[in-house]
Amino acid sequence: MRIVSLAGGIGGARFLRGLLAASPDAEITVIGNTGDDITLFGLRVCPDLDTVMYTLGGGINEEQGWGRSDETHVVKEELAAYGMEPQWFGLGDRDFATHIVRTRMLDAGYPLSQVTDALCDRWKPGVRLIPMSDDRAETHVVINDEQGRRAVHFQEWWVRLRAAVPAERIILVGADEARPAPGVLQAIDEADVVILPPSNPVVSIGTILQIKGIREALERKTVVGVSPIVGGAPVRGMADACLTAIGVETTAQAVLELYGSPLVDGWLVAEQDAGVHLDGVLVEARPLIMHDAEAAADIARAAVDLAVRLSEQRGPAGEGAR
Amino acid sequence: MRIVSLAGGIGGARFLRGLLAASPDAEITVIGNTGDDITLFGLRVCPDLDTVMYTLGGGINEEQGWGRSDETHVVKEELAAYGMEPQWFGLGDRDFATHIVRTRMLDAGYPLSQVTDALCDRWKPGVRLIPMSDDRAETHVVINDEQGRRAVHFQEWWVRLRAAVPAERIILVGADEARPAPGVLQAIDEADVVILPPSNPVVSIGTILQIKGIREALERKTVVGVSPIVGGAPVRGMADACLTAIGVETTAQAVLELYGSPLVDGWLVAEQDAGVHLDGVLVEARPLIMHDAEAAADIARAAVDLAVRLSEQRGPAGEGAR
Numbered sequence: 001m002r003i004v005s006l007a008g009g010i011g012g013a014r015f016l017r018g019l020l021a022a023s024p025d026a027e028i029t030v031i032g033n034t035g036d037d038i039t040l041f042g043l044r045v046c047p048d049l050d051t052v053m054y055t056l057g058g059g060i061n062e063e064q065g066w067g068r069s070d071e072t073h074v075v076k077e078e079l080a081a082y083g084m085e086p087q088w089f090g091l092g093d094r095d096f097a098t099h100i101v102r103t104r105m106l107d108a109g110y111p112l113s114q115v116t117d118a119l120c121d122r123w124k125p126g127v128r129l130i131p132m133s134d135d136r137a138e139t140h141v142v143i144n145d146e147q148g149r150r151a152v153h154f155q156e157w158w159v160r161l162r163a164a165v166p167a168e169r170i171i172l173v174g175a176d177e178a179r180p181a182p183g184v185l186q187a188i189d190e191a192d193v194v195i196l197p198p199s200n201p202v203v204s205i206g207t208i209l210q211i212k213g214i215r216e217a218l219e220r221k222t223v224v225g226v227s228p229i230v231g232g233a234p235v236r237g238m239a240d241a242c243l244t245a246i247g248v249e250t251t252a253q254a255v256l257e258l259y260g261s262p263l264v265d266g267w268l269v270a271e272q273d274a275g276v277h278l279d280g281v282l283v284e285a286r287p288l289i290m291h292d293a294e295a296a297a298d299i300a301r302a303a304v305d306l307a308v309r310l311s312e313q314r315g316p317a318g319e320g321a322r
Numbered sequence: 323m324r325i326v327s328l329a330g331g332i333g334g335a336r337f338l339r340g341l342l343a344a345s346p347d348a349e350i351t352v353i354g355n356t357g358d359d360i361t362l363f364g365l366r367v368c369p370d371l372d373t374v375m376y377t378l379g380g381g382i383n384e385e386q387g388w389g390r391s392d393e394t395h396v397v398k399e400e401l402a403a404y405g406m407e408p409q410w411f412g413l414g415d416r417d418f419a420t421h422i423v424r425t426r427m428l429d430a431g432y433p434l435s436q437v438t439d440a441l442c443d444r445w446k447p448g449v450r451l452i453p454m455s456d457d458r459a460e461t462h463v464v465i466n467d468e469q470g471r472r473a474v475h476f477q478e479w480w481v482r483l484r485a486a487v488p489a490e491r492i493i494l495v496g497a498d499e500a501r502p503a504p505g506v507l508q509a510i511d512e513a514d515v516v517i518l519p520p521s522n523p524v525v526s527i528g529t530i531l532q533i534k535g536i537r538e539a540l541e542r543k544t545v546v547g548v549s550p551i552v553g554g555a556p557v558r559g560m561a562d563a564c565l566t567a568i569g570v571e572t573t574a575q576a577v578l579e580l581y582g583s584p585l586v587d588g589w590l591v592a593e594q595d596a597g598v599h600l601d602g603v604l605v606e607a608r609p610l611i612m613h614d615a616e617a618a619a620d621i622a623r624a625a626v627d628l629a630v631r632l633s634e635q636r637g638p639a640g641e642g643a644r
Contacts, residue, residue, distance in 0.1 A: 042422065042425055074416055077419075078419030081419075081444060082423045082441070083444070084426070093394070094397075096397050097396075100363050107364055122403060
């Protein structure tokens with residue numbers, strides 16, 4: 001079976017680890033969000049790609065959910081001693097090496113997709129990890145605080161301001177020109193099912209869906225999503241701040257409507273959200289909290305099972321929908 | 323008193339520490355060798371400038387003579403885990419931060435001399451440290467081994483091959499175009515005396531002397547050199563391999579002749595080299611081994627004393643020689 005999954009950072013990566021456990025024989029392609037990418041100290045940092053790579057490759061800081069295990073922070077301390085900004089982004093020494101390798105390859109002319117392949121040669125995440133695009137498409141957030149109305153990089157809003165300043169708008173700079181990275185559309189076309197993990201529906205999944213051609217390709221497929229909202233609150237992270245910025249309620253119903261039909265065919269919600277409904281979508285309720293790896297695998301298994309059932313209803317190879 | 327000193331790496335830096343101790347009230351300008359500079363992992367590394375800066379600023383690894391004290395090597399290990407080359411150059415984590423700051427500033431358009439000023443803002447070395455040039459002038463070495471005749475970067479010959487493969491030629495690539503960095507010629511013009519530490523006469527002092535205008539400016543000044551060769555062997559390092567490459571004997575006499583007159587006015591040699599002679603040069607013999615900081619200060623004091631005496635013989639402000 002061929003599975004395609006979109007993914008953001010921590011929540012997506014933990015779900016993917018469950019998906020790998022639930023579908024050990026599947027060929028899984030992960031399309032990673034790169035809207036959060038940022039250049040720090042001249043080095044290109046891809047937080048979501050790295051979180052997926054480290055989590056699936058066994059190098060993640062489990063407690064934190066991002067960054068490397070057994071990490072030290074000597075370089076960061078020294079940069080601060082030189083007065084280098086920004087000091088609000090936590091880069092560890094092991095992590096720095098990843099960004100040095102990536103930047104070196106990008107500067108040598110390799111596209112991010114090939115760089116990601118090269119980094120995964122070491123990490124062997126067990127999935128094929130492709131960035132959504134090799135082009136720059138960077139999430140910026142319009143805020144209005146005592147310094148006035150201005151657009152800041154997503155990371156500045158998310159990490160430095162902890163999303164505490166309301167976002168007036170969230171803009172994917174470069175979205176109009178960015179094309180899907182090589183292999184993205186083909187992987188979707190060849191997929192038996194597509195799974196949307198409980199990643200942030202605005203700045204992770206929503207960002208990937210803005211890249212030209214990706215939404216259209218997904219609409220031809222059987223897609224099952226896992227609600228990132230349980231009982232009116234994000235499972236983890238600050239998705240509510242992002243949803244509010246785009247005028248969407250923080251509910252499993254509202255996120256389903258945001259994704260919409262015909263994109264989504266099946267939608268997993270938590271038991272307390274069992275009343276969620278959208279025409280054309282099969283909604284199923286079940287426990288959705290990823291307490292541990294086993295819980296994540298259970299949720300992933302339920303998502304894949306639902307997708308397979310929906311796919312079979314559509315007829316062989318989903319042709320009924322084409 | 324205004325003193326100008328040229329400097330290479332370890333030996334030069336230790337001598338300079340002695341010079342600072344011997345002349346606490348002097349205004350000292352150090353013109354640093356940048357011929358050894360190399361770009362590694364996309365980061366600009368200036369080994370000699372950093373050795374001077376760390377040594378005088380209290381951040382040096384005393385035992386090793388280069389690199390930072392209390393150093394760790396996590397980034398280097400991680401880069402090796404990614405298979406990144408070269409792995410033969412030892413960059414520690416604290417040191418990496420220096421190169422990240424430098425590269426960031428160079429990429430932003432600042433010349434190396436301003437970058438060096440900014441780094442010294444932190445280290446406060448007690449001298450004004452100016453790179454010999456803001457332009458690229460990089461030492462390459464022609465070798466001929468089982469891989470055939472080829473030119474390698476100085477660091478590859480020095481560090482990877484440990485200068486064990488004979489150098490056929492030593493070439494300063496870019497020497498014809500490189501101009502002295504801002505402040506270099508003015509500092510020399512305004513100097514009361516100039517001191518040449520026992521740095522490598524070929525790839526440190528010799529490199530600086532190749533930058534257009536520097537030798538000529540020095541020839542108008544009272545210059546005292548400290549022989550880097552004692553009893554036919556380098557005080558430290560592998561200067562003999564460099565001298566052999568340019569057809570010069572490893573003796574205090576030959577190095578004096580290499581610098582020549584009218585560049586050098588005074589020459590300090592070790593007691594066993596007391597027979598050294600060159601017309602127009604006052605040669606004095608004294609203990610030259612820098613066992614410790616005090617010995618370095620004694621040698622520096624002897625060099626400055628000799629320079630002051632020679633300068634007084636020349637008449638006020640050295641005008642007799644102009």
